[in-house]
Amino acid sequence: MAAIQAENAASASATENAPTSSISVMVNDCSGKMGHAVAEAAVAAGLNLVPLAITGPKMGNSRVACGGVAVQIIGAEERDSVFDRVLNEYPNVIVVDYTLPAAVNSNAEYYISRGVPFVMGTTGGDRTKLIDTVKKAGTYAVIAPQMGKQVVAFQAAMDIMAQNFPGAFAGYTLKVTESHQSSKVDTSGTAKAIVEYFQKLGVKFNVDEIERVRDPSEQVRRMHVPEDYLGGHAFHTYKLLSPDGTVAFEFQHNVMGRSIYAQGTVDAVLFLAKKVREGADQKLYNMIDVLKEGSMR
Numbered sequence: 023m024a025a026i027q028a029e030n031a032a033s034a035s036a037t038e039n040a041p042t043s044s045i046s047v048m049v050n051d052c053s054g055k056m057g058h059a060v061a062e063a064a065v066a067a068g069l070n071l072v073p074l075a076i077t078g079p080k081m082g083n084s085r086v087a088c089g090g091v092a093v094q095i096i097g098a099e100e101r102d103s104v105f106d107r108v109l110n111e112y113p114n115v116i117v118v119d120y121t122l123p124a125a126v127n128s129n130a131e132y133y134i135s136r137g138v139p140f141v142m143g144t145t146g147g148d149r150t151k152l153i154d155t156v157k158k159a160g161t162y163a164v165i166a167p168q169m170g171k172q173v174v175a176f177q178a179a180m181d182i183m184a185q186n187f188p189g190a191f192a193g194y195t196l197k198v199t200e201s202h203q204s205s206k207v208d209t210s211g212t213a214k215a216i217v218e219y220f221q222k223l224g225v226k227f228n229v230d231e232i233e234r235v236r237d238p239s240e241q242v243r244r245m246h247v248p249e250d251y252l253g254g255h256a257f258h259t260y261k262l263l264s265p266d267g268t269v270a271f272e273f274q275h276n277v278m279g280r281s282i283y284a285q286g287t288v289d290a291v292l293f294l295a296k297k298v299r300e301g302a303d304q305k306l307y308n309m310i311d312v313l314k315e316g317s318m319r
């Protein structure tokens with residue numbers, strides 16, 4: 023730990039005067055694709071990146087550079103000792119979780135047990151249990167399957183339409199197609215969230231009907247994903263058709279790379295740090311709450 027801290031002291035000086043350097047953030051797992059993007063964005067924004075992170079069980083014992091900060095990656099089986107060290111060194115730490123669906127609920131329960139505020143960007147798991155557990159614990163958290171601010175704005179527009187015009191599209195059919203990098207193990211959490219709005223609008227559709235495209239050649243040929251982004255993209259198309267086939271709607275949001283999510287996650291961390299400092303009554307937030315606060319960079 024001392025060696026890593028010494029190595030990071032030099033790079034930390036670059037962010038010494040950053041207005042946000044007082045906010046310490048631990049990104050689990052910054053050796054993963056999204057976690058690494060967030061860690062780099064956090065350092066670039068002047069946050070104090072904790073040089074320790076948790077990865078999958080028995081997958082630790084490595085180091086990863088994030089924006090010039092060397093982070094020691096330790097397996098989840100050692101999380102108690104890791105958090106003992108982190109909480110001693112960074113008592114006001116905020117944790118960011120970009121792990122895997124299988125870890126969502128247990129990781130959230132662990133952060134709650136250690137009393138740390140967290141931003142849960144990982145999708146999947148038992149979302150009802152996740153929300154209920156955090157609500158019951160009263161832990162400060164931002165939980166969202168989509169951290170890209172502009173996509174969240176689209177989500178909010180869908181939410182407003184569903185709240186104001188429930189049943190407006192009753193009888194319409196819906197086709198949802200999502201394409202992500204072939205390594206993505208779950209169905210798009212964003213698509214699942216958007217489907218809930220269409221359901222409130224009266225459309226009969228189940229998340230099991232969402233078409234997942236994961237084959238790279240099909241993604242290039244059919245979805246027109248640029249080859250450079252086959253390893254990191256999120257293309258979503260929603261097609262609505264009236265019962266008599268004479269009225270059609272199509273909504274799309276296509277993201278290449280991970281920058282939009284990384285920037286949104288940093289906004290979520292800054293937002294949550296403010297709520298913790300203020301001792302806000304509300305503890306559990308989503309990304310629409312972050313957008314509504316308006317204090318985004």
Ligand SMILES: NC(=O)c1ccc[n+]([C@@H]2O[C@H](COP(=O)([O-])OP(=O)(O)OC[C@H]3O[C@@H](n4cnc5c(N)ncnc54)[C@H](O)[C@@H]3O)[C@@H](O)[C@H]2O)c1
Pocket residue numbers: 050051053054055056057076077078079081098120121122123125129142143144145146166167168169170205211283
């Ligand atoms: N909210 C958003 O805007 C958003 C954006 C992108 C990705 N995601 C979600 O983030 C998650 C990760 O995506 P990715 O592309 O980075 O995947 P990835 O496979 O590249 O990274 C996942 C990492 O989690 C680690 N891990 C597994 N179990 C763990 C555990 N118990 N504790 C700690 N770490 C563990 C793995 O070792 C791996 O390094 C997915 O659920 C994805 O849907 C959300």
Ligand SMILES: O=C(O)C1=N[C@H](C(=O)O)CCC1
Pocket residue numbers: 145167168169202206209210211212213255256
């Ligand atoms: O790359 C991913 O994985 C993404 N996951 C989120 C989802 O499942 O909706 C957000 C988009 C990218």
